[in-house]
Amino acid sequence: xxxxxxxxxxxxxxxxxxxxxxxxxxxxxxxxxxxxxxxxxxxxxxxxxxxxxxxxxxxxxxxxxxxxxxxxxxxxxxxxxxxxxxxxxxxxxxxxxxxxxxxxxxxxxxxxxxxxxxxxxxxxxxxxxxxxxxxxxxxxxxxxxxxxxxxxxxxxxxxxxxxxxxxxxxxxxxxxxxxxxxxxxxxxxxxxxxxxxxxxxxxxxxxxxxxxxxxxxxxxxxxxxxxxxxxxxxxxxxxxxxxxxxxxxxxxxxxxxxxxxxxxxxxxxxxxxxxxxxxxxxxxxxxxxxxxxxxxxxxxxxxxxxxxxxxxxxxxxxxxxxxxxxxxxxxxxxxxxxxxxxxxxxxxxxxxxxxxxxxxxxxxxxxxxxxxxxxxxxxxxxxxxxxxxxxxxxxxxxxxxxxxxxxxxxxxxxxxxxxxxxxxxxxxxx
Numbered sequence: 138x139x140x141x142x143x144x145x146x147x148x149x150x151x152x153x154x155x156x157x158x159x160x161x162x163x164x165x166x167x168x169x170x171x172x173x174x175x176x177x178x179x180x181x182x183x184x185x186x187x188x189x190x191x192x193x194x195x196x197x198x199x200x201x202x203x204x205x206x207x208x209x210x211x212x213x214x215x216x217x218x219x220x221x222x223x224x225x226x227x228x229x230x231x232x233x234x235x236x237x238x239x240x241x242x243x244x245x246x247x248x249x250x251x252x253x254x255x256x257x258x259x260x261x262x263x264x265x266x267x268x269x270x271x272x273x274x275x276x277x278x279x280x281x282x283x284x285x286x287x288x289x290x291x292x293x294x295x296x297x298x299x300x301x302x303x304x305x306x307x308x309x310x311x312x313x314x315x316x317x318x319x320x321x322x323x324x325x326x327x328x329x330x331x332x333x334x335x336x337x338x339x340x341x342x343x344x345x346x347x348x349x350x351x352x353x354x355x356x357x358x359x360x361x362x363x364x365x366x367x368x369x370x371x372x373x374x375x376x377x378x379x380x381x382x383x384x385x386x387x388x389x390x391x392x393x394x395x396x397x398x399x400x401x402x403x404x405x406x407x408x409x410x411x412x413x414x415x416x417x418x419x420x421x422x423x424x425x426x427x428x429x430x431x432x433x434x435x436x437x438x439x440x441x442x443x444x445x446x447x448x449x450x451x452x453x454x455x456x457x458x459x460x461x462x463x464x465x466x467x468x469x470x471x472x473x474x475x476x477x478x479x480x481x482x483x484x485x486x487x488x489x490x491x492x493x494x495x496x497x498x499x500x501x502x503x504x505x506x507x508x509x510x511x512x513x514x515x516x517x518x519x520x521x522x523x524x525x526x527x528x529x530x531x532x533x534x535x536x537x538x539x540x541x542x543x544x545x546x547x548x549x550x551x552x553x554x555x556x557x558x559x560x561x562x563x564x565x566x567x
Contacts (some may be wrong), residue, residue, distance in 0.1 A: 147315040148290075148407065150406060151282070155275065159274045162270060163290045166287055166291050169233075169294065174295050175305065181199060198253050203490075204262045205257030206260040207490030210264065212261065214266070215480045222273070225262045229263025230328065231325045239251070269479035284398075285406050289406045295398075323457070354480045362367045363472060368492030371496075373433070373454065378435075384447055399456065402459055405456060419471075423464055423537075426458070427461065430458070431525065438518065500513065
């Protein structure tokens, strides 16, 4: 049965219908993206032009941040389930305060790598915890609406961050780092005081010792298949940072791509989600979103590298993401059956992060071989359609329709089985 449509109104009006804790998480994500995107797009230029570093060193510093974040997502999610969501959210924001503050003064390569690693690890700590906390605070009935609003605030941060960053970096990059660090410091203090305590092994499904936590998550075959299928959506979304800017060949058009993407999400997210809730179930929304993502690349395949084709592709990708995101996040929680939710989010982010790296390498290689013919665009289209088909196959047997309430007894049985197995088999060394 399709859930009732959410309350009408804009982003602010709908946000006010949620509890203060949920509204704080919305503010959290807006501030996180504002602080991140006011700084990170300008870091490479600062390293190369301001500090005179070689290209390989610039790549090493930027790669260190991505590696520490993607590689530690699973650890961050597991810690959030063990210790509670609030400690990991607060710790992550505090660590990013330190990392951004260090970037303001670091000049040697070791210091820059250390600061970059800190900013990446911070994201690995708070990202799974924020999403798990939002799912818990919003509740099963309002989770989709909450994630739709979450994505709107997320996109607002992406839109505003570079605009603020341009103004601040025009004065000095050190000022940009300082302002970003102050934002995260303020966010740390606000969450420390107002964010409620949620999660933790003591309140979790497997008891205080948490035995079977990784066994439960890593042995979840349907979740693995869903994560692999959804990896394609992240590869396709990332082309706003890779293939489309390369095709644009100009900073002005590249900026326009990001502005269009963010504006479409801000203006359309709630309307798109409301339309989906009225007409489609969760599984059909996932399939539709993936198919739309693939279809977006038919536009540049047909129109070439012209302004209209690239902007329209970016707009369709934004619409597809607006269709996908709330139901994608909801499905992760549903498949977890309410057990170790943050750990599931951590594993999901890790799988998709690896997929982005592999997908970008393949896309870049294809562009090198075929140039700007229709072939790369058609290959990206095929990725979307294959992933849509894979999700449709998973949904056909009802494997994606699990909910916490419908599978409570199954979860309890699984917990007992995991505990018995852990008792019989000595745990591996940490």
